[in-house]
Ligand SMILES: *[C@@H]1O[C@H](CO)[C@@H](O)[C@H](O)[C@H]1NC(C)=O
Ligand SMILES: *[C@@H]1O[C@H](CO)[C@@H](O)[C@H](O)[C@H]1NC(C)=O
């Protein structure tokens with residue numbers, strides 16, 4: 001169990017472990033257990049440990065896996081998407097977020113916790129915008145965090161308020177590759193609609209590297225009744241979360257789910273939060289932080305920031 005716990009602590013999507021087919025969850029292995037983490041271990045060596053662990057425990061092979069996504073050709077449709085680097089020194093994708101203003105990025109509190117824990121602080125963390133192909137980041141707009149606010153009710157658990165706002169030192173320069181995304185209306189209900197997810201997370205449960213090329217997948221949004229039916233009865237679902245029928249995986253934490261209305265700009269529906277392991281297992285939906293629920297919170301944080309600065 002130990003290596004599983006370590007891996008989950010460091011990796012980007014809050015994950016809930018499930019032992020074997022037809023047996024109840026082993027327990028909730030959530031973020032926040034950093035005691036045994038060797039900070040020098042690379043993400044891929046941690047992943048290796050996880051995969052070994054999964055194999056040891058004879059997990060049933062899940063169906064091949066944003067898992068089942070497609071390569072994105074160009075970045076025009078995902079210009080709001082950013083990649084948060086594990087360290088500011090060298091680019092290493094850890095989790096994702098969305099540009100919601102020239103100096104504001106919305107992501108998950110879990111993602112912020114991981115960067116904070118790895119670097120002993122969140123200030124100075126690097127955010128890469130305008131990136132589709134992670135093999136070559138020379139054209140990316142790199143910005144550094146100078147203010148961060150995680151929701152104060154986030155406690156590391158999958159059911160808590162997994163959302164955070166980051167402010168960066170210098171404005172993004174908007175272009176075809178870098179744009180902000182519109183926030184939804186407060187409490188807008190997207191269930192029954194199909195969103196699009198973009199991400200660089202693992203494309204294969206047996207993979208050991210995050211995807212270099214941006215992937216996308218269609219993500220049908222479920223209502224809460226349907227989601228609860230598809231997840232174990234003790235799943236920590238709340239009304240501030242939304243489920244999508246998509247197989248997200250490590251590296252997809254904070255990944256925006258986007259809805260394109262027939263006319264008008266794309267809207268930010270949700271941010272990748274947690275799923276059961278192994279990724280894509282039993283076609284269980286992935287659980288996202290529902291952005292419409294937090295629109296007031298977002299405006300409060302932003303206005304408090306400008307009152308103080
Ligand atoms: C991504 O960049 C690498 C290195 O520059 C290149 O080899 C690869 O073909 C690129 N992939 C795409 C889809 O452009
Ligand atoms: C990366 O992209 C830049 C700008 O597009 C280009 O000049 C450079 O040759 C690329 N590097 C590699 C290794 O492909």
Ligand SMILES: *[C@@H]1O[C@H](CO)[C@@H](O)[C@H](O)[C@H]1NC(C)=O
Pocket residue numbers: 223225226
């Ligand atoms: C929830 O979704 C299911 C499946 O799409 C549908 O059958 C059901 O009527 C929906 N329930 C509500 C309350 O909308």
